Amino acid sequence: MPIHTPKRGFSFEFFPPKTEAGRRRFGKVVQRLAQLAPSFVSVTFGAGGSTREGSYQTASEIVRTTDLDVTPHLSCIGSTVEQIAAQLDTYRAIGVDRVVALRGDVPEDEPDLPRAFAYANELVEFIKASGGFHISVACYPEYHPEASDPSADVDNFVRKVRAGADEAITQYFYTNDAYYRFLDQVHAQGIDLPVVPGLMPMTDYQQAQRFSRFCGADIPRWMRLRMEALAEDSDGQKELGIELATRQAEDLLRQGAPGIHFYTLNRAEPTLRIWDNLGLPRVAAPAPARPRQRDLRPS
Ligand SMILES: Cc1cc2nc3c(=O)[nH]c(=O)nc-3n(C[C@H](O)[C@H](O)[C@H](O)COP(=O)(O)OP(=O)(O)OC[C@H]3O[C@@H](n4cnc5c(N)ncnc54)[C@H](O)[C@@H]3O)c2cc1C
Secondary structure, eight states: OOSOOTTOEEEEEEOOOOSHHHHHHHHHHHHHHHTTOOSEEEEOOOSSHHHHHHHHHHHHHHHHHOOOOEEEEEESBTOOHHHHHHHHHHHHHTTOOEEEEEOOOOOTTOTTOOBSOSSHHHHHHHHHHHOSOEEEEEEOTTOOTTOSSHHHHHHHHHHHHHTTOSEEEEEEOSOHHHHHHHHHHHHTTTOOSOEEEEEOOOSOHHHHHHHHHHHOOOOOHHHHHHHHTTTTOHHHHHHHHHHHHHHHHHHHHHTTOSEEEEEOTTOSHHHHHHHHHTTOOOOSOOOOOOOOOOOOOOO
């Protein structure tokens, strides 16, 4: 199957920058990646107070300064039902009509945060009932770390899809077979929504180990050995990470994946290089940031 077809969707995930310098750098990253004309960009949600605000501020800043479709993440943890309803209204008012609906995780230092719903399927149901949003959900080809067993995790995912999801985005993984097997399990239950693989280029091995310990994404032995051989060579790790992610994405697209969701970690270069390696088209020179007025939509 050709790598690029108009039907595929490529999206980029960002997190809200935490400092003023980070915000300035972030604006440039967004402008550089905007030239690839992604289907949408998403902004993560932190359950703690400041990061929750950061998600809205970052999403609305991208809406204000670019023509990109923005998909904020929303989680059950860190908000009350009323706060989620109000947040959806605010997003509608600035022209945002897509969200990623998540359960989220309880931050270690803030165990007593409100929890609007127990699981993401209830949040999906709530957003669906409120109307007007395209809803993405998360899934885990190597299974969610808290799942009692793989088939229970798939059943829970299927429940979430049936609650009204339009698309799923996977946790990152480095073994494509896990994704293909997961799709088989999901298809066997009659589910055929797009399941877009999440791609996390391993450009910093120590960081990847930290993330993977937390989220359960396996780093295969051959990859660990190759990265460990570059323990003192951060540029070498980056080059290898980009090369391996390119090959991984190429295989996923050739096997028919509906697109790729790039976990950018707020960096432009790895995504741009993988994009070029894959021969995907660059559509425009980076546009300067400019204010924009979006249509207001009724809530
Ligand atoms: C694409 C993507 C984006 C993400 N973005 C963010 C983000 O912005 N902010 C953030 O904090 N985290 C984010 N995460 C991480 C996510 O919040 C965590 O993985 C979290 O632990 C699970 O969220 P979920 O929506 O998948 O939960 P759920 O679908 O609710 O699943 C959570 C666990 O509960 C089980 N479960 C589900 N429903 C039931 C049920 N009814 N009964 C019993 N068990 C059930 C599932 O099997 C799973 O083990 C993201 C993950 C992905 C893949």
